[in-house]
Amino acid sequence: MNLTEKILSVHCGRTNVTPGEILTVRVDLVYSMDPAALLAFRDFKKLGVASVFDPGKVIVFPQVLGPAKGVLLAGGLKSLRETCRNLGVAYVEEGRGGLAEQVIPEMGLIGPGDIVIGADSHTCTFGALGAFATGMGSTDIAVAMVTGETWLKVPESMKLVYHGRLRPWVGAKDMILYTIGDIGVEGANYKAIEFSGEAARALSMDGRFTMANMAMEAGAKTGLFEADEKTIAFLKDKRPGPIQPLRADPDAAYETVIEYDVSNLEPQVAFPSLPSNAKPISQAGQVEIDMVKIGMCTNGNISDLRLAARILEGKKIHPRVRCMVVPPSQTIYLQALREGLLEIFVRAGATVESPSCAPCLGTLGTLAEGERCVSTSNRNFVGRQGHARSEIYLAGPAVAAASAIAGRLIGPEEVMP
Amino acid sequence: MILKGKAHKYGDNVDTDVILPAQHMDEPGLDGLTKYCMSGIDPDFIQRVKPGDVIVAQKNFGCGSSREQAPLVIKRCGVSLIVAASFARIFFRNAINIGLPILECPEAADETRMGDDLEIDFNAGSIVNHTRGKTYRAKSFPDFIVEIIHQGGLIPYTRKQLEARGSVSTT
Numbered sequence: 394m395n396l397t398e399k400i401l402s403v404h405c406g407r408t409n410v411t412p413g414e415i416l417t418v419r420v421d422l423v424y425s426m427d428p429a430a431l432l433a434f435r436d437f438k439k440l441g442v443a444s445v446f447d448p449g450k451v452i453v454f455p456q457v458l459g460p461a462k463g464v465l466l467a468g469g470l471k472s473l474r475e476t477c478r479n480l481g482v483a484y485v486e487e488g489r490g491g492l493a494e495q496v497i498p499e500m501g502l503i504g505p506g507d508i509v510i511g512a513d514s515h516t517c518t519f520g521a522l523g524a525f526a527t528g529m530g531s532t533d534i535a536v537a538m539v540t541g542e543t544w545l546k547v548p549e550s551m552k553l554v555y556h557g558r559l560r561p562w563v564g565a566k567d568m569i570l571y572t573i574g575d576i577g578v579e580g581a582n583y584k585a586i587e588f589s590g591e592a593a594r595a596l597s598m599d600g601r602f603t604m605a606n607m608a609m610e611a612g613a614k615t616g617l618f619e620a621d622e623k624t625i626a627f628l629k630d631k632r633p634g635p636i637q638p639l640r641a642d643p644d645a646a647y648e649t650v651i652e653y654d655v656s657n658l659e660p661q662v663a664f665p666s667l668p669s670n671a672k673p674i675s676q677a678g679q680v681e682i683d684m685v686k687i688g689m690c691t692n693g694n695i696s697d698l699r700l701a702a703r704i705l706e707g708k709k710i711h712p713r714v715r716c717m718v719v720p721p722s723q724t725i726y727l728q729a730l731r732e733g734l735l736e737i738f739v740r741a742g743a744t745v746e747s748p749s750c751a752p753c754l755g756t757l758g759t760l761a762e763g764e765r766c767v768s769t770s771n772r773n774f775v776g777r778q779g780h781a782r783s784e785i786y787l788a789g790p791a792v793a794a795a796s797a798i799a800g801r802l803i804g805p806e807e808v809m810p
Numbered sequence: 811m812i813l814k815g816k817a818h819k820y821g822d823n824v825d826t827d828v829i830l831p832a833q834h835m836d837e838p839g840l841d842g843l844t845k846y847c848m849s850g851i852d853p854d855f856i857q858r859v860k861p862g863d864v865i866v867a868q869k870n871f872g873c874g875s876s877r878e879q880a881p882l883v884i885k886r887c888g889v890s891l892i893v894a895a896s897f898a899r900i901f902f903r904n905a906i907n908i909g910l911p912i913l914e915c916p917e918a919a920d921e922t923r924m925g926d927d928l929e930i931d932f933n934a935g936s937i938v939n940h941t942r943g944k945t946y947r948a949k950s951f952p953d954f955i956v957e958i959i960h961q962g963g964l965i966p967y968t969r970k971q972l973e974a975r976g977s978v979s980t981t
Contacts, residue, residue, distance in 0.1 A: 428835060429876070429878065432878060432879075436965050440968060441969060441978035457836075462836055463838075466836055466838060512876055513876055514875050514900060516876075529876060529903060529904075530877070530878035530904035530908075531878045532908060532963070532964050533907060536965070536968045540968065540972075546952075578870065578873060579896070582898065583899050612870065754832035754833060754835055755831075755832055756832070756833055756835065756836050772827065772874065774825045774828065775825075775828055775850055775851070776827055776828065776833070777831075778833075781831075
């Protein structure tokens with residue numbers, strides 16, 4: 394069995410599972426962002442229940458609507474807090490956590506081989522830890538919160554093998570944008586991706602989170618890395634007890650195997666309006682920009698912020714450009730503060746926002762008609778960050794920071810000596 | 811279940827950000843959200859749509875966010891069913907879970923045009939396009955999914971299971 398099949402079989406008490414089978418599996422963690430949690434808890438009444446299967450395995454993040462804008466939303470969040478308190482479920486308050494995609498690993502809530510479901514399409518981020526993690530809607534989440542189980546079709550698995558060594562300034566975001574450019578936004582629809590090969594193994598945990606986060610943008614159910622010594626080191630002080638990762642069998646079957654050599658990969662940019670419209674930066678042409686957003690759940694790890702700061706240090710953001718930096722958690726915010734990164738961003742002329750989905754959803758830093766934004770987030774759909782005729786260019790933090798200085802889409806090598 | 815209505819036709823990769831633009835996600839309540847249904851791709855949709863109408867789209871309908879509000883606002887507009895060549899996986903689950911019927915049929919998705927008159931027998935999986943005089947057969951769902959649809963969605967389905975286990979009372 395491959396890694397996905399192993400995890401699923403363990404969670405339904407079977408020795409073998411095959412793609413296409415529908416299983417009921419136990420889940421190790423169920424989480425929800427705020428709008429979906431409001432819907433999910435409404436379903437409890439219809440289900441005739443007033444408790445969750447295990448309050449320690451259910452968690453809610455007010456990251457889309459919080460901090461509240463307007464009294465109606467404030468009322469929604471107030472009722473959500475109260476519901477969580479009544480159920481004994483953790484509500485990760487504003488200022489105490491940040492984005493689920495970042496905070497769940499920081500808290501050590503999950504480990505390799507776990508099954509996690511979230512009312513968040515980017516739940517797949519936790520595949521970086523070797524967990525089977527997949528996003529669902531609020532009704533599925535409500536049912537899993539109550540029963541501790543969910544139904545899943547065993548997916549076909551795609552093995553993506555990355556060979557070679559990345560050039561300077563090229564990172565995980567470039568690898569995943571290139572991959573989605575190759576296989577398309579439905580290239581992995583309903584499937585599980587296993588990221589492997591020496592270039593995938595060479596990635597830091599930060600890089601692995603970035604790649605796994607965007608598995609969804611190829612339609613995948615999940616995208617996993619086999620846990621290794623880096624995973625164990627990451628979780629060492631966060632989870633009690635020994636960690637015993639599951640591994641794919643040497644003769645595991647995959648529906649597809651695709652091999653990439655990343656040695657000559659350039660920084661990539663996904664042009665509007667699909668994450669699959671990836672091009673190397675050398676073919677970007679002259680694209681003048683109005684805004685840059687750095688950080689968020691895809692590319693906000695400390696190594697991403699360090700990279701952006703290295704480029705922005707001692708420089709000024711182009712007069713025409715607004716630049717927003719969004720650390721995805723309070724822990725990273727504090728670390729960036731201690732390391733002096735936030736001062737670099739502010740001196741360069743950027744704003745630093747609190748952890749929130751709002752910049753990526755366009756409810757903060759909304760784009761006007763005709764405006765163009767280089768964003769280190771994961772989606773560039775029509776109207777995603779504002780007006781239907783605004784444009785989003787997805788890139789890694791190096792391209793984003795360099796473009797903020799130049800006022801146009803540009804590679805880091807052009808602004809760095 | 812026989813459904814009749816006019817087709818609203820779209821292309822590939824209709825994502826949740828055009829079905830329900832993310833910038834409106836802080837609009838309180840489903841009624842507030844419904845007026846933005848399909849606004850990212852078809853601003854006049856909300857004026858044109860009539861109860862019973864059918865959305866017809868090409869491949870990967872509903873890709874993007876997990877937001878269940880996307881199928882919910884489509885249902886609330888009165889759309890009776892969505893036919894697509896294929897659905898993105900979270901949208902597929904969400905539609906079934908909330909009791910919004912969907913069918914996968916690449917041929918019907920390909921040949922249907924905006925405004926065509928459709929008649930759909932959901933249980934039989936047949937799609938009749940009266941405007942073009944064509945009949946199509948949709949892919950059949952696994953029994954498990956059919957059962958959820960027949961129960962009216964995941965919540966009634968689960969409630970029945972919980973009752974059977976004695977986890978909740980049947981009153």
